[in-house]
Amino acid sequence: MQELEDRIVAEGTVRPGEVVKVDSFLNHQCDVTLFDHMGAEWAAHFAGRPVNKILTIEASGIGIACVAARHFDDVPVVFAKKAQSINLDGDQYCTSVYSYTKQQAYPIILSKRFLGPSDHVLIIDDFMANGKAMQGLLELCEEAHAHVEGIGIAIEKGFQGGGDALRDEGYDVDSLAIIDEIRDDGTLVFRH
Amino acid sequence: MQELEDRIVAEGTVRPGEVVKVDSFLNHQCDVTLFDHMGAEWAAHFAGRPVNKILTIEASGIGIACVAARHFDDVPVVFAKKAQSINLDGDQYCTSVYSYTKQQAYPIILSKRFLGPSDHVLIIDDFMANGKAMQGLLELCEEAHAHVEGIGIAIEKGFQGGGDALRDEGYDVDSLAIIDEIRDDGTLVFRH
Numbered sequence: 001m002q003e004l005e006d007r008i009v010a011e012g013t014v015r016p017g018e019v020v021k022v023d024s025f026l027n028h029q030c031d032v033t034l035f036d037h038m039g040a041e042w043a044a045h046f047a048g049r050p051v052n053k054i055l056t057i058e059a060s061g062i063g064i065a066c067v068a069a070r071h072f073d074d075v076p077v078v079f080a081k082k083a084q085s086i087n088l089d090g091d092q093y094c095t096s097v098y099s100y101t102k103q104q105a106y107p108i109i110l111s112k113r114f115l116g117p118s119d120h121v122l123i124i125d126d127f128m129a130n131g132k133a134m135q136g137l138l139e140l141c142e143e144a145h146a147h148v149e150g151i152g153i154a155i156e157k158g159f160q161g162g163g164d165a166l167r168d169e170g171y172d173v174d175s176l177a178i179i180d181e182i183r184d185d186g187t188l189v190f191r192h
Numbered sequence: 193m194q195e196l197e198d199r200i201v202a203e204g205t206v207r208p209g210e211v212v213k214v215d216s217f218l219n220h221q222c223d224v225t226l227f228d229h230m231g232a233e234w235a236a237h238f239a240g241r242p243v244n245k246i247l248t249i250e251a252s253g254i255g256i257a258c259v260a261a262r263h264f265d266d267v268p269v270v271f272a273k274k275a276q277s278i279n280l281d282g283d284q285y286c287t288s289v290y291s292y293t294k295q296q297a298y299p300i301i302l303s304k305r306f307l308g309p310s311d312h313v314l315i316i317d318d319f320m321a322n323g324k325a326m327q328g329l330l331e332l333c334e335e336a337h338a339h340v341e342g343i344g345i346a347i348e349k350g351f352q353g354g355g356d357a358l359r360d361e362g363y364d365v366d367s368l369a370i371i372d373e374i375r376d377d378g379t380l381v382f383r384h
Contacts, residue, residue, distance in 0.1 A: 005277075029306040030269040058251035062222075063258035069224045070259070077222040077255065114221045158354045174326065 001040050001176040004154065005190050007034065008177055014032045014186045026154060027126050031112035032067055038176055039068030042124070045174040049149040051075060055115070055137060058082060058109060059073065060126040064154060078111045078114040080140060085108045090139055092145045097136035098112070100105040110140050119146040128175065131162020150174060157189050193233050193368040196346065197382050199217040199226065199378060200369055206378045207301050208348070212371065217319050218346060219252035221307055223374060224259055230368055231260030234314070241341040243314045247307065247329060248273060252318040270306040272332060274320040275299045285335045289328035308334040320345045320367065323354020333339065342366060350383050 012022045025031040027081055051072050056065040057080040065077045083094070083106075096105040109148050115121070134151065141148050148171065156163040156175035159182070163173050181189035204214045216250070243264050248257040249272040257269045275286070275298075283304055288297040315329050324369040326343065333340050340363065348355040348367035349375070355365050373381035 023303065024305065025268075028270065028303055030258055030271070032258050032269060033266045035258060036262070036266075037357075059254060059271070059273070062251060062254040063271075066222055066224050066227065066255035067258050067262075069222075072229075074225045076217075076254070077224060078220065078249070079222070079255075081220070081251070111215065111220055113216065130373070 001038070002081075003034065003037055004177045007187065008155065008179075012188070014182055014188075018159075018182050020155065020157070020182070020188070022155065022162050024091070026064075030063045032054070032063070033069035035060075035064050037068070037143075038064065038152075038154060039071040041176055042122070042174060043071035044149050046072075046122060046152070048170070049122070050120045051149050053078060053115070053119045053121050053146075055080070055110075055121050055123045055141065056125055057133060057137060061124060064126055065124040068152070072122065076114075078110065080108045080110045082114075082139060083109045090093040094141045095139040095143070098132050100130065100132070108136050112144070115140065115146050116144040119144065119148055120149050122148050122150050122152060123148065124152045126154045128162050128173075129157045129160040131165060134162065134166065152176075155179065193230070195226065195229055196369045199223075200371075201380065206374055206380075210374050212347065212374070214371045217237060222286070223309075224253045224255070227256050227259035228262070230256065230344075230346060231263040231367055232259055234316070234366060235336040238342050238344070238364070241314070242312045243341050245270060245307070245311045245313050245338075246247060247272070247302075247313050247333065247383035248317055249325060249329060253316060254306065256318055257316040260344070264314065264380075268306075270302065272300045272302045273342070275301045285332045287328050287331040287335070290324050292322065292324070300332070302332050302336075304336070307332065307338050309337040311336065312341050313338050314342050314344060315340065316344045318346045319349070320347075320354050320365075321349040321352040323352075323358060324357065326354065330384070336352075344368075345371065346373065 150172040151176040158180040178191035243378040342364040345367040350372040372384035
């Protein structure tokens with residue numbers, strides 16, 4: 001998506017550890033016009049899929065998912081919560097996600113009332129790198145026996161392999177900007 | 193707002209400690225059509241105010257704020273983050289919010305790049321009870337010398353006093369549903 005790539009180039013900054021910071025429009029300050037255009041792109045890509053729910057994870061995914069949902073007949077958005085601890089009361093789906101940044105796993109939870117076998121889910125998130133968070137969301141869908149119709153990502157760090165691994169598994173992953181390389185001078189190389 | 197009150201009555205549940213749980217449409221699963229109608233209500237109430245930014249706090253406020261922003265000429269949304277620890281690098285506004293639920297204070301932060309003296313801010317959040325989180329957001333605005341044009345809340349627990357205290361201070365607080373009493377049988381009494 002040209003508009004998104006242009007914004008990444010214009011406003012993104014590369015930090016040590018191949019971190020691409022885009023907090024001026026994506027995940028701290030939110031450009032809702034851009035979010036709307038992103039929603040339109042995913043709606044075109046996933047046209048014909050019987051999506052009846054959008055799943056995301058707090059916090060950065062929520063705004064994008066809620067604006068994008070308007071392009072999918074206003075289907076409900078449900079977001080997985082990062083929990084303090086595993087809750088074993090049986091009302092929640094639960095799995096854990098390993099974070100390389102924090103070098104530890106954290107639990108994510110989702111109420112069983114909001115995802116089940118009748119759901120056809122589009123998963124949306126702001127970033128995909130190694131795909132660990134997405135793996136967690138897919139595990140929640142599996143636990144719920146929900147059908148995953150597709151995965152919509154704003155920015156995929158292609159060189160970290162998470163997206164391609166999911167494509168190899170048969171998932172329809174639509175990333176609106178895929179960064180395949182960060183050169184030593186900070187130049188970003190996009191996949192086209 | 194009748195639509196919101198109806199949903200609270202139909203789907204909300206009252207939990208011990210006067211907790212009103214509305215996670216089927218407001219803060220775990222998100223009804224984006226309702227969010228859109230809420231945005232229209234705030235836009236009518238705050239019409240004429242020169243709002244150029246919406247401020248909220250993660251996580252539940254983000255979806256509501258992003259959908260509502262579409263009714264305010266797509267102004268940017270910025271959300272305060274709940275931080276692990278106070279960051280003293282000088283790039284961020286920072287304050288702390290006392291949580292009665294957790295019986296402890298947690299820091300909230302906001303990048304200085306996204307709020308400043310030229311900003312006319314509408315603060316949006318899903319809930320207001322004693323108003324401690326809102327106090328934190330107001331402190332961030334004060335630190336930034338930003339002008340607070342108003343406060344839009346989905347559900348205010350009127351009996352906990354946070355909203356009325358802010359009105360007494362002169363803030364324009366538009367809560368779309370104000371619960372003034374939770375009777376022993378669980379009946380909710382709304383302010384009209």
